[in-house]
Structure formats: C-alpha cells, structure tokens
Amino acid sequence: MPSVLGLPAHLSSRAEGDALRAWLLPLAGEDTELVMSVLVHDESYVEVAGRLGLTTAVARKRFHRAVRRARKMANKIP
DSSP states (O other): OOOTTOOOTTOOHHHHHHHHHHHHHHHHGGGHHHHHHHHTSOOOHHHHHHHHTOOHHHHHHHHHHHHHHHHHHHHHOO
C-alpha cells in the first residue's frame, strides 16, 4: 500500500527522505532543509539554526512560515 504521499511501499529510509525532500521543495522552497531537520530528524531550532548560520528566532520564524506555505499549497491539491 502506498504512503499518504503516494510513495511506493518498502522504500529505504534514504529513498523515503529523498522523496519527501522532493515533495517538500516546491512547498517549503529554500527552507526545505530546515523543515526536514526539525520534522524528520527531530533537531531543535537551536541545532538547526547553528548549522544553517541563523539565529534561533529566525530559524523558528522561517520554519513556521514554510509550514504555513506548505499547508496552503497542500490544501490546493485535489
């Protein structure tokens, strides 16, 4: 049975991550890596901000904006 994203069953974790990243890219744009880090890799805003050279406040704000954009776009998909 395919996943909710339409991914075939039995993909490797790496293939699933790559497919999710590709699916998120048009929705989250330049913040795709930030969103993946927080949601998939369970990194804190502090960890992601440090790695991406952002302040924690900026990382948090960009994450929330990216998720909001993704939700709006996902609602437009039939």
